[in-house]
Amino acid sequence: MSESDLEEMFTLAVSVAKEAGQIIRDAFDKEKEVDTKLSAADLVTESDQAVEKIVNTRIMEKFPTHRFIGEETTSESGEKHELTDDPxxxxxxxxxxxxxxxxxxxxxxxxxxxxxxxxxxxxxxxPIKDEMFTARLGKGAYLNGMKLQASKITDLKQAVIITEGGSSRDAKEVEDKVKNIHALITHTRGIRAYGSAAVNLCHVAAGRGQGYVEYGIHIWDFIAGALIAKEAGAVVLDPTGCDLDPLRRRILCACSPEVAKGLSQILTHLDMGCD
Amino acid sequence: MSESDLEEMFTLAVSVAKEAGQIIRDAFDKEKEVDTKLSAADLVTESDQAVEKIVNTRIMEKFPTHRFIGEETTSESGEKHELTDDPxxxxxxxxxxxxxxxxxxxxxxxxxxxxxxxxxxxxxxxPIKDEMFTARLGKGAYLNGMKLQASKITDLKQAVIITEGGSSRDAKEVEDKVKNIHALITHTRGIRAYGSAAVNLCHVAAGRGQGYVEYGIHIWDFIAGALIAKEAGAVVLDPTGCDLDPLRRRILCACSPEVAKGLSQILTHLDMGCD
Known part of the structure; x- marks a missing residue:
């Protein structure tokens, strides 16, 4: 893949993000038709589907041979994913x-x-905050064009860690997540929860907190944010400390290897299966 | 107290808030000298003290007979508070x-x-987001001059609830808080945690989520936000469902009486003593 191909893909990526953002912003304050998926807390709206459809169209117009994985398409098909070498x-x-x-x-x-x-x-x-986070491999991470740098903290006791209760209401899964919340409160300066994996990773990239850990999310939730965090100097791993497997539905992000190691040691590692 | 007295107090309140905000904004990105108070997660900086001092001075210049309760002054004195009828x-x-x-x-x-x-x-x-929330008793709540209205949701299962791990590291207290987090995840659409009680209450006032509950906070954390939430149509109570006692160190805020009642029923009510 040539540099100019990548440049063209990056330009389209930013352009569709802006278009998606406009749709989200227009719908934000309106009443929404809400459907549930795997639990009463796992939601989807017409806007999710509308954004996915238009973005898919834009990509296929320009890069018809590329592959596409979208949350809503996937939820409907229920198929397992196979990552190929194709773009x-x-x-x-x-x-x-x-x-x-x-x-x-x-x-x-x-x-x-x-x-x-x-x-x-x-x-x-x-889009509500008009924050555009971007990263290209090896070229740094940016927020509205300003270069990002993750926090320099190395001591877990000084770290604030983002985590989530998630949308599953499976009793055992909730119990294990709560156990992790307990461990995080005990060993850090505190926890935060914002409700968006992608935003959480961007917060760590921007130095707003020192880490983020979540079990039960999907490749589409974190794949972009993970690159942004890494390019801002953060560490992104599987929570066990192994390399991140993008289909294993769990992620640990920390501003430094020391904080990552500390987190990995205090967490109960939930096996979430794979996408 | 006359309407014009209240008007003058309100004008000063907004003015000192802006002055405080400027100090906070100026210091936000700089390295800070940090001291701890009751636990390693209970922090104070020079900026906390500088803001409190200047605000105290401004108030005493204009209203020398009024009383003043400030977090940092109080932390130093360790005295119990008595609320009087004085302003x-x-x-x-x-x-x-x-x-x-x-x-x-x-x-x-x-x-x-x-x-x-x-x-x-x-x-x-x-100040970092430049959001000025204001309320006067009986006159509504505003964000940067725009009237606020809490969410209309009445079903706890559809509510997103803000709560916090807090700064205490007392094992029993953390355990009880985690028990409440467990209950909240189980019975609602999810939890959020932003790390500022005052901001949390303003989020509920602004319809950004449907409730907020916290044990272990103090009168200075919530007294302003509680009025803002109430004036935006939210319910503010003691977590048991009784009237809020501003010195009892706990609060429940919900967008509707129904959500408040639901929350009160699923929570374990920690007795936090009093300020």
Missing amino acids: TWIIDPIDGTTNFVNRIQEVSFSLGIMVNKKTVIGVVYA | TWIIDPIDGTTNFVNRIQEVSFSLGIMVNKKTVIGVVYA
């Missing part, structure tokens, strides 16, 4: 749908592009 | 000091004024 656009039309429905401002459009199974471009746009 | 200015110079230290944007200056033990004015200014 693959992975999108979450609205990351933080519960926030969107409940009018909480942390909602985002997330788009990651993988080539040869490596993320080369990440774009997360939070 | 009393109650401030938290930086609500969300951990956020301030860790460069997380939800920090605020909080100022409530009580007369005859009733809150008559509430001002919360979040």
Whole structure:
């Protein structure tokens, strides 16, 4: 893949993020038709579907041979994913749908592009706050054009860690997540929860807190934010400390290797299966 | 107290909030000298003290007979408070000091004024986001001059609830708080945690989520935000469902009486003593 191909893909990625953001912004204050998916807390709206459809169209017009993985398309098909070496656009039309429905401002459009199974471009746009986070592999991470740098903290006791209750209401899964929340409160300066995985990763990239851990999310939730965090100097791993497997539905992000190691040691590692 | 007295107090309250906000904004991105108070997660900085001092001076210049309760003055004296009928200015110079230290944007200056033990004015200014929340008893709540209205949701299952791990690291207290987090995840659409009680209450006032509950906070954390939430149509109570006692160190805020009742029933009510 040539530099100019990547440049063209990046330009389209930012352009569709802006278009998606406009749709999200227009719908934000309106009443929404809400459907549920796997639990009463797992939501989808017409806007999720509308954004996914238009973004898919834009990508296919310009890059008809590229692959596409979208949250809503996938939820409907229920199929397992196989990552290939082909250029693959992975999108979450609205990351933080519960926030969107409940009018909480942390909602985002997330788009990651993988080539040869490596993320080369990440774009997360939070339209209500007009924050456009972008990263290209090896070229740094940016917020509205300003270079990002993760926090320099190395001591877990000084870290604030983002985590989430998530949308599953499976009793065992909730119990394990709560156990992790307990461990995080005990060993850190505190926890935060914003309700959007993509935004959470961008917060760590921007130095707003020192880490983020979540079990039960999907590749479309974190693939773009993970690159943005890494390009801002953060560490992104599987929570066990192994390399991140983008299909294993869990992620640990920390501003430094020391904080990552500390987190990995205090957490109970939930096996979430794979996408 | 005449209407014109209240008008003058409100004008001063907004003016000192802006001055405080400027100090907080100027210090936000700089390295901070951090001291701890009751636990390693209970922080104070020079900026907290500087803001409190200047605000105290401004108030005493203009209203020398009024009383003053400030977080940092109180932490130093360790004395119990007695609320009198005198006009009393109650401030938290930086609500969300951990956020301030860790460069997380939800920090605020909080100022409530009580007369005859009733809150008559509430001002919360979040300077990094430039959000000025104001309320006067019986006159509605505003964000940067725009009228606020809490969410209309009545079903707890559709509600997103804000809560916090807090700064105490007492094992029993953390355990009880985690038990409540478990209950909240189970019975609602999810939890959020932003790290500032004053901001949390303003979020509910602004319809960004449907409720907020916290045990272990203080009068200066919530007195202003509680009026703002109430004036936006939310319900503010003691978590048991009784009237709020501003010195009992706990609060429940919900967008509707139904959500308040639901929350009260699923929570374990921690006795936090009194200020």
